[in-house]
Amino acid sequence: MKLYRILPLLAVALPGLAQAQALQCAIPASVPRPHPELPSDKEPVRNLPIGSYTLALTWAPEYCQAHRRDNSADMECGGGNRFGFTLHGLWPDGVGPEWPQYCQATAILPAALIKQHLCATPSAQLMQHEWAKHGTCMPNAPADYFKRSTGLYAKLRYPDMDALSRKALTAGAFAAAFAAANPGLPASAIRVTANRKGWLNELWLCLDRSFAFERCKPNSGGVTSGTALKIWRGRR
Numbered sequence: 001m002k003l004y005r006i007l008p009l010l011a012v013a014l015p016g017l018a019q020a021q022a023l024q025c026a027i028p029a030s031v032p033r034p035h036p037e038l039p040s041d042k043e044p045v046r047n048l049p050i051g052s053y054t055l056a057l058t059w060a061p062e063y064c065q066a067h068r069r070d071n072s073a074d075m076e077c078g079g080g081n082r083f084g085f086t087l088h089g090l091w092p093d094g095v096g097p098e099w100p101q102y103c104q105a106t107a108i109l110p111a112a113l114i115k116q117h118l119c120a121t122p123s124a125q126l127m128q129h130e131w132a133k134h135g136t137c138m139p140n141a142p143a144d145y146f147k148r149s150t151g152l153y154a155k156l157r158y159p160d161m162d163a164l165s166r167k168a169l170t171a172g173a174f175a176a177a178f179a180a181a182n183p184g185l186p187a188s189a190i191r192v193t194a195n196r197k198g199w200l201n202e203l204w205l206c207l208d209r210s211f212a213f214e215r216c217k218p219n220s221g222g223v224t225s226g227t228a229l230k231i232w233r234g235r236r
Contacts, residue, residue, distance in 0.1 A: 050095075060084060109128050171192040
C-alpha cells in the first residue's frame with residue numbers, strides 16, 4: 001500500500017489512525033440508523049465468565065472485493081474511502097470452548113458515538129452488532145467499549161502489505177512480519193484467517209484479561225502456520 005493520505009477531519013478527530021491504516025476516510029454528515037441486533041436460536045444469550053479477549057481485524061481490500069455489490073459496504077468500499085486493516089471488534093472469550101454473547105438487551109447506538117469511530121469500524125450496523133453481541137458482556141458502557149477497542153487498534157503498526165502481497169507467503173510468515181512491526185506482540189498471539197481460495201481476510205489477536213497480548217490457545221481458530229496465503233491489494 002503506497003497511499004497514506006488522510007483527510008484533515010480524521011487527523012483531528014482520531015489522531016494515530018493514519019498508522020492504523022485508515023488510509024483515506026471521509027466521515028459522512030449523517031450515518032444510517034442501525035437496526036437492532038438480537039439473540040436468536042442460532043445465536044443465543046450466553047452469560048459466561050470471561051477468560052480472555054480477541055481483537056479482530058479485517059483486511060478491507062479483500063472484504064471489499066467480496067462485497068463490492070453490497071450497498072451496506074458503501075462506507076468501507078466506496079465514496080473515495082480507502083482502508084487497510086479495519087477494526088472488526090473486541091470479543092470476550094470464555095473460560096471453556098464457548099464464549100459470552102448477547103448478555104443484555106441494548107438500545108440503538110447514538111449517532112455521535114458511531115461517527116466518532118467510523119474510521120476504525122466503517123459500518124454503523126457492524127458497530128451495533130459488536131456492541132450487542134460482545135460489548136454487552138463486558139462491564140462498561142458503549143462509549144467505554146469502543147474507546148477500549150479503538151484504542152487497542154490505534155496502537156497497532158503494519159508491515160509493508162504491498163510488498164508482502166507480491167511474495168510467496170505462508171500464514172506463519174505473515175504473522176511473523178506482523179509481529180516484527182509490533183514490538184511486544186509475539187507471532188504466537190496472532191491467528192490468521194483466510195477464505196476458501198486462500199486470500200487473507202482477518203487477523204485475530206489474542207489478549208489476556210488485562211488486555212495484554214498472550215499466546216493463542218490451541219484450536220482457537222485460524223489457518224495453520226504452513227498454509228499458503230495470498231493478499232488482495234485492491235485498487236491502487
